[in-house]
Amino acid sequence: MKSSFAIVANGDSALDIRFDASPSLELSERIIALAQAVEAQRWEGVGDLIPAYQCLTVCYNPLNCNNSDLTNRLESLTRQQLRQPPKLDRKPRLIRVPVCYDAEFAPDMREVSEHTGLSAEQIIARHCAPDYLVHMLGFTPGFLYLGGLDPQLHCPRKATPELRVPAGAVGIGGSQTGIYPQVTPGGWQIIGRTPVQLFRPQSETPFIAEPLDKIEFFPVDRDAFECFQQDSLEITPLESAP
Amino acid sequence: MTMRIIRAGLQTSVQDLGRSGSMRYGVPRGGAADPVAMQLANLLLGNPPGNPVLEVTLDGPSIEFQCDISIAIVGAQFDLALNGEPVECDRVLQIESGDRLTFGRLLSGARAYIALAGQMKLPAIFGSHSTSIIAGFGGLCGRAIEKGDAIEILEARTVDHRRLEGEYRLRYTRHPQLRVVTGAEENHFGREAIDHFYSQTYQVTAQSNRMGIRLAGDALRRGNQSQVVSSGLCPGTVQIPPDGRPIISFIEGQTIGGYPRIAHVISADLHLLGQLQANDRLDFTPVSVAQAHKILEVKSGLLERLMAEFPGNDN
Structure with a gap:
């Protein structure tokens, strides 16, 4: 799936990874696989992950997680994820x-x-x-x-x-x-x-x-x-x- | 070893620092509406900062203790009495078995926290003791406490006298400035609407609770692209629904929202929302994300310093 995305601030303690594509099964698979990939990193200070139709919200604690570092890490992880088919850790x-x-x-x-x-x-x-x-x-x-x-x-x-x-x-x-x-x-x-x-x-x-x-x-x-x-x-x- | 509820008050509930990791299931973080006051109450007693407490709202309870125990009350100012004699907040109170604590008139703020040198015997759900009043789970039977409830207290102990001083004595204004960062959908609003948002004084309506704070004021005009696809909604987010009047999502708010977000109250100021009562006024002041993080560091530093000054009583 070709898809562009942007990382946008959702307040001072969350980042949204927003995809420029209409809601679909393919996009939801992409977003859920990305949520699982973020979780697997076990980055310090990253908390709730909220998947939605076109967006994954990544909550973080600004006291132990630097905003621009996290943006960069999310950006490269998302790019890497987009190069391969979504890998899901559970069967629907x-x-x-x-x-x-x-x-x-x-x-x-x-x-x-x-x-x-x-x-x-x-x-x-x-x-x-x-x-x-x-x-x-x-x-x-x-x-x-x-x-x-x-x-x-x-x-x-x-x-x-x-x-x-x-x-x-x-x-x-x-x-x-x-x-x-x-x-x-x-x-x-x-x-x-x-x-x-x-x-x-x-x-x-x-x-x-x-x-x-x-x-x-x-x-x-x-x-x-x-x-x-x-x-x-x-x-x-x-x-x-x- | 119990505390018995003689009078429940308007909405007294068990709270802690809330849950983590459950927002993806629609379960909000919850926890104390003013976690700063709540943590200060615990620190006075040498408790871990997130030890479960009772959150008192606007009209407080009357409680009879059937054990010797130290307690502390921090947050909104009430006339407080122990066996009819006035007592103060912001300090350790020594309770003897049979004592009765009574909340009287509210003087300022909206929520006070009763911390206990002990543990309420209640189950944890999703790793938290906080009561979700809206979804009906957690705390004591998933509801606010009621007259006649008895909560068992484990490991009740007494601790040395301590009091909060200086800047740790929280006082609340009825017209706070809330600092916000740019909203994720600020571009859905015209320049005029954004200026109007920052220049006007809003008023807190009675339709405000742990889910959200609804504001009265001049309606904001939304732009043409007002259709927003629903996505993750965090506490402090200021949404503009079709009627043009802001709703600030709060600790028991929806986890997914679909109204345009004009601004987000900064993490460091979220606790102030817990002390708002109906008819309070408020202004929004914009800051950058970097400034917001700096302010949070300073406020958290204050709590950490106190934690170092007030070491835990547990050996």
Whole structure:
């Protein structure tokens, strides 16, 4: 992949490595591989790494890490990384997430239906069709930034956000779809709810997915929603491309 | 060996210096909103600077101790009483079993820290005892403390009397200058908007908390290229949402943001955000990244000097 990049200050204790390319699977692989490479250097004073669609944020402690040294080291490491295909230290997985699209969990289905001109059945079928790419986690603990929503399902956010969206609510906001991990205010159109917990701080596996994993939604009825156990979450290795 | 909460106060929570390495999962660093005051309280007791403390917000608690222990309170100024008798902050307080500590009127600042010569018996999550009030984990059951809670204290001890002097006695103004460096998306704003940002005095709104500080003031006009692809968001970042009024991301803020970033509060001044209360005024003053690092070195040097003066009590 040919790609240019720039290293830009993100405040006085973080640097952004920004790539000049549109969000894609290839770019996310590049950014995750770069994050792993930075981590492997174990540079003193380098702390949190935050991958995003087009950017890797590298946080550092200015007291024991010199800003211009770090910029130079990141620059040469990024150049070196761009000369080879991205090397990833884990195989991505497919995670199947049950969603109950029953009316009681889908207060905004009518709104989405009116906006898209599709019936609820068609919306559910289209929402469950793709394997969504996890570009990154963030916003709130365990929230997944998913790529791959059917353009026919794009739907504007609400003009006035709801004060309280329940945990597990599945929504559409603009060109994005996602699951609210916690009870929060939110402006997405809610079309269903998953019983899967996206953030379990006490568990050995607090998060259901990592960047580059894929998520597939599948419809379940109210009984299956109620009976769901987190340890029955279906997780399989993604087939590598032929 | 416990402390019993008689009155909880507005939002009293267990905090330390927060987490590291979890922002990529959307878990913010968290920890004390004013880590300088929090570390000073610990240093008075000879504790490691990041020993878990109670963070008191605006309206303080009333606590009964069921052990002999030394404590120290640093940060926002409150009328403090021990068994009804006035006591002072910024010094070691000797507590005997049965004593009751009560927070009265707030005099200045917003958050005070109660450090203990001992350890609260609580589990660590992601390597930290800090309470994430918004995401509901850490500290005591992932929430602020409530009336009737009892927190067990391990290894309670008493230490020699010490007090903070001179520049270590923190006092807070209701109109601070916050120093900032150029924002990652400053080029999304016209010259006029940037000048307006630096020349006006903002006011802290009541919609401010550990997640973010929302400011009232004249709306800033954003440029044409206001679409920003979401990326890593760090505490202290000043974002301009569509309504043109700044939000300063704070210690429990989102880890990914998509509003243009006009400026970033420098690391050395982040602790001042923890002492802002509603209706406080503030101005932004630009400095270079190199200056920001110099200021941080000076402030950290002060803490290090105190650490050398106040050696640990642990053998």
